[in-house]
Amino acid sequence: MKIKPTLLATVLLPLSLMLSACSNTGSGSNESVKARQDIMSNWGDAMQVMGGMVKNPDTFDAQKFQEEAAFMAEDASKPWQHFQDENAKGGSTDAVWSDRTGFEAEAQKFEQATAQLNADAQNATSVADIESAFKEVGASCKSCHTTYKQPN
Numbered sequence: 001m002k003i004k005p006t007l008l009a010t011v012l013l014p015l016s017l018m019l020s021a022c023s024n025t026g027s028g029s030n031e032s033v034k035a036r037q038d039i040m041s042n043w044g045d046a047m048q049v050m051g052g053m054v055k056n057p058d059t060f061d062a063q064k065f066q067e068e069a070a071f072m073a074e075d076a077s078k079p080w081q082h083f084q085d086e087n088a089k090g091g092s093t094d095a096v097w098s099d100r101t102g103f104e105a106e107a108q109k110f111e112q113a114t115a116q117l118n119a120d121a122q123n124a125t126s127v128a129d130i131e132s133a134f135k136e137v138g139a140s141c142k143s144c145h146t147t148y149k150q151p152n
């Protein structure tokens with residue numbers, strides 16, 4: 001099929017402007033890539049706050065830990081809807097789309113791990129009360145990233 005150059009220009013030029021307006025790292029940058037990356041970056045921050053307390057149990061702040069754990073549990077299901085467009089890979093591997101079942105299983109495991117951490121955090125008075133659930137969450141991030149996220 002032949003497309004007239006003028007038509008091409010009217011369709012493609014605005015599109016490329018749109019894409020560069022919200023550019024970020026990786027190929028296939030678009031709104032969904034940014035949305036899921038933003039959510040995961042926030043998870044990274046939350047994990048650092050909680051991880052700091054786990055590393056230095058003297059600094060355990062039950063209320064702060066509960067807030068972070070509640071945030072994680074609430075946000076745990078949010079990124080997955082932003083993995084629809086196969087052409088917007090961002091920092092994801094092809095496996096997100098070629099092995100959908102495995103990806104969804106990792107997502108579900110993660111949601112369960114964060115729900116458990118949130119539950120444990122509610123009555124926690126020390127790191128001992130949340131340590132095992134916290135490690136499960138961390139392992140879940142890592143386990144999914146191994147297959148579905150490109151190495152940095």
Ligand code: HEC
Binds near residue numbers: 038096137144
């Ligand atoms: C079910 C799979 C899965 C789980 C669970 C998961 N991630 Fe990710 N994560 C990904 C994928 C895929 C990407 C790449 C996203 C992209 O750039 O397209 C990613 C990207 C990231 C990024 C980079 C964001 C950016 O700005 O480029 C960070 C940080 C991150 N994840 C942190 C976490 C943390 C922390 C956890 C656990 C608390 C976690 N992730 C759990 C799949 C997962």
